[in-house]
Amino acid sequence: MAKKEQSATRRTYLKSGLAVAAGGLLAGCTGTSGEEMTDSSSNATAMSTAESTPEQTAGDESYTVSMAPMGDVEFDSVPETIFTRLTHHAGMAFALGHGDAVNSMHAPEYYHALWNQFTPRLDGVSLDWRGLYSSWEPSKERLYELDSDVHLADPASVAALGSWDASDLEEIEENVGPWFGNTFSDRNRSPPSEWADRYQHYGLWDIFANVATVLREEAKYEALASVRDEMLQTISSTLPPTDERPTAVMLASRDYETIYAYNLNTPGFLTAHTRPLGAVGALGDGVESGATIDFETLLEADPDVILSLGGMHPTTDMSEIRAVLHDHPVASEVSAVKNDRIYAQGARYQGPILNLFQTEMTAKQLYPELFGAWPTYETGPYPEIPADEQLFDRQRVADIITGSN
Known part of the structure; x- marks a missing residue:
């Protein structure tokens, strides 16, 4: 991953995103009540397609993906190792053929067993999440050890844990890899007040579209979205x-x-x-x-x-x-x-x-x-x-x- 040899351009760019905005948060990212420990998703409209379009110039392989609450995030190459907290993000990596790149998630043994109730119906598809770092409340030290190319996790939700402040989030983004995720769209909840003016709620498949752009798997996203659209059309035309x-x-x-x-x-x-x-x-x-x-x-x-x-x-x-x-x-x-x-x-x-x-x-x-x-x-x-x-x-x-x- 080119991140290991970070360019000054990328570091400067990230400072203009989450890192600079963090300056306004250093007064204190107060924690909110713990996130709900059960699981699921929302309606999917392609409202963030334009925001997900990579920006490239000749001779420059970097690309930019935009999603709230991070804003614009630049990548200099496709992430090869992926930190996640909640399983909607891990499930997106899996859907795009990057399930083996996931190095952490909440309750990995539980969700490994649950996901593998469904994989037997998909010929040639498998996953193994056993033994991954259980990352419900991650430690900064462990994130350094994991050295992930991207953290598919909502920085606002990490801030809400109470054990992280804005400087911690900035430090990991600057020294390890960027944050990229959205969690408070689970029930369209309000994030911590320090994040409210930069937050947006998305559907499950809108977040998925952006993650697909991060992993440069836009074609897989489009193909899977087509499968879902066809199913929803069948359902909507049949409902009483x-x-x-x-x-x-x-x-x-x-x-x-x-x-x-x-x-x-x-x-x-x-x-x-x-x-x-x-x-x-x-x-x-x-x-x-x-x-x-x-x-x-x-x-x-x-x-x-x-x-x-x-x-x-x-x-x-x-x-x-x-x-x-x-x-x-x-x-x-x-x-x-x-x-x-x-x-x-x-x-x-x-x-x-x-x-x-x-x-x-x-x-x-x-x-x-x-x-x-x-x-x-x-x-x-x-x-x-x-x-x-x-x-x-x-x-x-x-x-x-x-x-x-």
Whole structure:
């Protein structure tokens, strides 16, 4: 990576971006509450295409990619080693065929196992994230050791941890590699106040377009975006009128002593796989998405469908979850429980490939009569779906990732 022999031009350029802006932040990047530990995405429009166009001159291989909150970031060559925190960024590198370049991520063992519930359906595609640095709250010293060519992480979200200040962010960008990521678009949240005037919210696939430009994999992005666009067109042209759609809620719980409930249509990229399906949020406006609820509240909402977050993970037994709900005197009265419409979900910070799979699976879970029934799932990898009931072509996606198309 040419970064190891940094040019004065690039160093000067970076100083005019995040480094200079950091001067106004040194008064204190105050931390906000910890980021949500569950996972997903948002609606995808190509609104940042112009911002992503590389700027090049004859004899100069450097290129510039722009995204909030970093602004313009210049690269002198394609990054070969990639630091990530949250899995939507790691999933983007994976989708572009750079999964092996990722050297860190939050909970790598957990997400290695979860992602590999989906890779068996993509011929020739594999990933191994075991043993990577677990980077939820990274140390500056470890970032020096990793010596990453790019940090696919939102500097505003790192600042929000409270253990980093603006000078730390500038130091890593200057001495190791640039920051490039966006996290507060997960629920269109506000960043720390010091970052507010330079922040912008994006959809999952808009962030993905910019990451693809960083990795010079624009053609792969366009090909994968085409797959998604075709699937969404099929879905939107098939959906029934709103008054004929099911009510639904997503639940997350390890033991059903504490239950987190999520609406399916709230803004932000965490709902990239559910919002296009237009199901009616069972909680309505009475419960904030991400709040804890009890079974009495669930029964009052009475969803037609329950989506169980993390149900696709190999350590989760969906048959046990169903048994808990069926055996509970209150939960057993919920329509979704009575009608056996309790379905597994994967991750909310999902990245583009899981977004394709999860959009398909959720369409089948919500509208089996329109898109084909989702198989009764207990454990194991993503089920085999008959070819005529698949909403996207697995081989086409696999070939895009591996560069075989």
